[in-house]
Amino acid sequence: MRLVSKRRIGFLIFILVGVFSVCIISRCVVHFQYNEEIKYYKKFFQQKKDGLQEIYNPLEIKQIPGETIDDLYSASLEKELKNNQIIEWSKFAYVNYVTDVDYLCNTLIIFNDLKEQFKTKAKLVLLISRDLLDPDTSANIDQIKLLLDKIQAIDESQVIIKLIDNIVKPKDPTPWNESLTKLLVFNQTEFERVIYLDNDATLRSSLDELFFLPKYIKFAAPLTYWFLSEHDLEKSYHEIKFKEKQPINLGSYTKVLANRIRKGQMIYNHLPSLPHSLYLNSNNIAQDIISSTSSSSPLFYFHGSKKVSKLKFASNLMVIKPSKKTFDEIVEDTLPKIINKKDKYDMDLINEELYNLKKIIYKQFIFFRKVRKLFKPEVLVLPFARYGLLTGSLKNPKHYSMISNDVLGYKNLDENGDEITRSLDDAVTYSKYIHFSDYPIGKPWVYQSVKDFECNVEKEKSRGLELEPQACSVWNSVYESYMQTRKICSV
Structure with missing residues (x-):
């Protein structure tokens, strides 16, 4: 009996070793195949990209x-003028959501600026919690109704107010x-494209140009640049220049892109x-592709990784x-996976489930x-200094170089190859959307004055x-401008 048991155990160990060996060999074969394909396609897109029209690089x-x-945007407006291709602005919308009365004034400010100052023709959509309009639960019902009336009065046909149920x-x-x-x-599927804006921010210019990103793009956003170190940035410049053998001067790209846009x-x-x-774990793209396989794949159990990079949308x-x-x-x-997890919110869901860079x-x-x-x-990365600047960066000297070079891995260089840097005044002028983020300082509306x-x-x-002194002066000016504008909400 003991001899039979030993034989059975030995046989089971043999089977397990065999299965494990097959998995390892299979992974090596897949790894080799991916490596060869990736080498081929990297070379293919480097050499052929000028002539390609409907084949897109999947490795970047x-x-x-x-x-x-x-x-x-200019090309779209030009087509409208020359070819009578009328832009259907009703298919585009700016969207805010409000679940807290303290944020409702900011929607009024942003929507009013979009309509009156920046002359947008897109719809202005407010998603507001129906709880705020419940007289049994809302202590500020009169103030809320007055603000909503002001928002609707911006333009009766352009502003759309929708009551929503909170996701709590x-x-x-x-x-x-x-x-x-x-x-x-x-x-919000009645619209072809929407620009969502958090309203704890100041909008400094029109964002209409973002409606005209390539039609195949389903999601675009700036990145969380504030998590990057100087070492990360230097590594990225080195990668582009030496590993990829591409120029790091952003101007060499924008000139080519402008010419191609003109030619359609x-x-x-x-x-x-x-x-x-x-955003990848290794220098080997094939390795990261295998590591990103879904948990339904046998490969996942040996080498899979769900780790999210520190750089996110x-x-x-x-x-x-x-x-x-x-x-x-x-x-x-995706929502059931995250709703009961501690310290997991909207940005976590977007980056861990919907648009994980890896x-x-x-x-x-x-x-x-x-x-x-x-x-x-389906995705594009937007330049963060233009569309996602934090007020905290205006007081952080370590961010100043990034503010001048907000396409990561590339620099704005002059004809002599010297870096072009923006002053903080220029950075604020360049930025279209600045997010109030200065922990431990609270949001500006909790204070009486700057x-x-x-x-x-x-x-x-x-x-x-x-x-x-300039840093404080510029930072203060952003908040002073907001506090002045906030007077529109007086009721």
Whole structure:
């Protein structure tokens, strides 16, 4: 009996070793095959991209410079004038959501600026919690109704106010327990494209140009640049210049892109790529593609990784092509995974499930391998200094170089190859959307005056922060402008 048992155990061990060996060999074969294919396609897109029209590079996540966004917008306006191709602005919308009365004034400010100052023709959509209009639960019902009347009066036909039910994280006492309500923006399917804006920010210029990103793009947003170190940036410049053998001067890209836009040619493959070192785990793309396989794959159990890089999409400004399919996926699949998890909110859902940078590369390449000519990319990275600048960066000298070079891995260089830097005044002028983020300082509307929280060189020095007077002056001016504008909300 003992001999039989030993034989059975030995046989089981033999089987397990065999299965494990097959898995390892299979993975090595797949790894080799991916490596060879990736080498081929990298060379293919480098050599052939000028002549390609409907074949998109799946091995990169692309960044779009501000100048290129403007060129696309200008081309669309020019077509309207020359070819009588009327832009249907009713298909576009700016969207805010409000679940807290303290934020409602900011929607009024933003919508009023979009209509009166920046002359947008797009719809202005407010998603407001129906709880705020319930007289049994809302202590500020009269103030809310007056603000809503002001918002609607901006333009009766252009402003759309929708009552919504909050998406609430149960047993979460934090101020962000209703932030998942933001995900309802993905369900605004009556519009072809929407620009979602958090309203704890100041809007300094029109964003209409973002409606005219390439039509195949379903999601575009700036990145969380504030998580990057100087070492990360230097590594990214080195990768582009030496590993990819591409110029780091952004001007060499924008000139080519402008010419292609004028000629009506495809631009995607010519856009600057997001350096792999900023979001992948290794220098080997094939390794990361295998590691990003879904948990349903046998390979996952040996080498799979769900780790999210520190560089993610910010969720305070998003350009979205609403889709029932995407929203159903959110409600039925991704939301249940996160709603009961501690410290997981809207940005986590977007970056861990919907638009995980690592998973994007995997999905793009796998789909491209199957149906090369049917593949179209869905995401773009927006320049963060223009569309996602934090007020905190104006008081952080470590961010100043990034503010001047907000297409990561590339620099704005002059004819002599010297870096072109923006002053803080120029940076604020360049920025179209600045998010109030200065922890531990609160949001500006909790104060009576800028004097209650203003930047002062000596005060900042006592906190260990060495600042030039200009930094405080520029930072204060952003908040002073907002506090002045906020008077529109007086009721």
